[in-house]
Structure formats: structure tokens, C-alpha cells
Amino acid sequence: MSTLIIENAYIAPVVGDEIPHGHLVIEGGRIRSLGAGPAPTVVGAQRLSATGCLVTPGLVNTHHHLYQWATQGLFQDATLFEWLTGLYRIWARMDADVVYGAATAALSWLALTGCTTSSDHHYLFPKGRGDLFAAEVRAAQEVGLRFHPCRGSMDRGRSDGGLPPDEVVENRDDILASTAELIDTYHDPSFDSMLRVAVAPCSPFSVTEGLMLDAAALARTKGVRLHTHLAETLDEEQHCREQMGCSPVEYMAKLGWLGDDVWFAHAVHLHDADIRRFAETGTGTAHCPSSNARLGAGIARVSELLAAGAPVGLGVDGAASSELTSLAGEMRQAMLFQRAVHGPTALTARQALELGTLGGARNLGRQHEIGSLEPGKLADIAVWRVDGFRAAVEDPVCALVFGPTPPLARLLVGGRTVVENDELRTLPHDMVGQAGVLARQRLLRQQSR
């Protein structure tokens, strides 16, 4: 097995002390050692001199809708419910080719901005339009990211009091059978797994209580994780109070949907008791600050969740509500938003980096495998260029989090180079952006038929 040595770098391992001039030794897809000063001599090792670079764990994105890459820039001034109502009918026309192109572009964008692992939440499966799940899995394999696709679903259309039109929802039995089959086909629980499946009914306002209960039972039988949207807007709070007679988090508690195998997207509108419950049960939050701001949803209580000891990671959310967003950018937004509300000590650069790495790993149940640079962990590593203009910032971690996303000298997933000198190495660099444009054109063409 070949050995790669990264040396002369500023290393921010997230767990343990930072190393201003250090090295990392990577072997067999894992981190063998790291330390100060020059690397030891290893016969036959490749060496990467990372002078002027900051080395961090690869970023972990814990909420996305890859297909939305094909519908960016629409309904620019809408609330969540207005935006969804406008987009459901467009999304209903997607097929496997649209999903493949959108996922290829979206995942490449994540890689080029420092992500080594991404989840996806796909919850529309129009009939007769090909194998959409297989299409996104193929894209992730080709781009080379670790992938956690969530089999999403909706079974509560407008005629049942839900938000989505009846034409985009599925039957509960079909959803459960399909989800079980996808877990059996794709889910790999191994330490260095490149693909794990989660069970993810879409939201309280698009899913029946029965499906929420059955989904939780299925996930726990299969030993996989649970994910959904929760408490994103005040409209949702009002919907839950009117239809379920309680708040969104109370509803989840009633359904057995709190626990260390659950992570929620957004969780913006939490009551004090909800924060305590998340901390007590180890329930995770995927904080998506850009999307929440774009839709005017509010600012999640991240610093209070962290103070209570609840797990928090980051998500870019679908690109239809956070156009061209990078996860590194979300570290910055998370930090700035908390400071705007609570003052300049609300979230430090190091805490923001932890949200984007180890916090995300915890949301995905992979904190022992990824999310920090420690011997024995997987070699998922971002090597950021913080030289040039950025060298004027005294602290490299500050340059990464306070400033715009830096270029990448290298991105490794399990020791394999996915990005080198800001170019994708796994697919033709020029093709991946175009794949997203073609996906958009194809979807809109189908729309007008």
C-alpha cells in the first residue's frame, strides 16, 4: 500500500493541539501519524510539500438536495411554503438523467470547496422516470466523495392536509418497501464505508404520522440513521399546532423520533425545552444558515445548542434555496449569524471548523471514522492554500473561516486525490459544471411539454 506524506503545513486537526509546522503520514487510506517538524523517512513514500497551506479534516455536509442544482435562482423572494409550492410541480418532472447531471455538478462543487463527505435527502420519486437513487449513487461514486444518501419520501398530499400536491406523493407501503430494498442493496456499515443509507421522510407537513412511525421502526430494525426537516419556519410551527396540537419537537418526541440515531435539518425555531431534549437524547441538528437566511426562516440557536451539549453539524441545503453555496462558506455564515445575535464570543473560528467537520461526522454517526485528524482515522483531508493574499491574515484557521473559501491544493478521500490545485481529478473538470447546466435545461424542457 502506497504511503503519502504531507509536510511543511499548518495542521488544525480539530481534536488535539494545532501544529504550526507539521506533517501527516497517510497509509492504506488512513492517517498513520501526525506530528511537528519534518516527516520521518518512509521508503517509497510520495511527498507533498504544503508550504503556505492549512491542513484540516475534509468537511462533512449533512443536509442537501442534490437534484435542486437544476432549479437554482427561482422564486427568489418567496417564503419556504411559497417556494415549495412553486417548485413541487417542476420537480415532479425530473428523471434519472436530471438527477445524475445535477448530482454530478453539486457533488463536484462540494469537493472543489473542501467537502469529503456529503449526505443527500432525496424525497421525490416520480413514477416511470428511471432509477433516481441509482443515478445519484453513480454520481457520488464517479466524483469520489463519501456519500450518505437519505431515502426521502412524502405520503401526505394536499387532500390529506399536507402541503405538496397529491401528484408528487407516494403510497406508504411502496415507500417502505423501496426504502428497505435500497438499504439492503447499498448500505455499507464498514469503517471505511463510502456509502451509507438513511431513512428520511421529508417533513411533518408532507408525511403522515403512520409513515413517521413505520420509518423509525424500519431504520432501527436495519441499524441505519433517521433524518428529516424540522422546525424550519414559523409556518411549520403553526401547521403542527393546528394539525397535531403540539410543537414540531413535541410531535417528534411523541413519535419516538429523538435519539442519537436521528439528525434534523434546520431546527431553527426551538423552545428552551427542545434544546434540553436534543442534548439529553443526543439528537443532531444540521444547521443550514444560508438557506435559512435566503428563505427568511430565521437563525437557529446554534450557540445555545452547543452550550447545552447537543450535536450540531452544517449543511448547505439544496441549491434551489442556497445557490452555489460551499460548506466552508457555511462555517463562516454560522459564525457570523451567531455573533450578529449574541455578540463576538458566540462562536469562534475553531468552533465553526468543528461544526463543519466533527459535528457533521457526529450527525452521520461517523465521529470515530472521520471529522478529525487522528491516527487510525480515515484520510479525508483538505489542504487549503492560505498563502498569497491570505498570508496577510495572522491565523490560518481565521483565514479559512472568517474569509471567503480558499483554493484547494489537495483534497483526499480515503487517501485518494479527488481535487488537486483547484481542479477535479476524478472526472473531466470542464464536464462537471456543464452537467449541471444540461440537467437544468433538460428539466425545464420536460416542464414545458
Ligand SMILES: [Zn+2]
Ligand atoms: Zn432541505
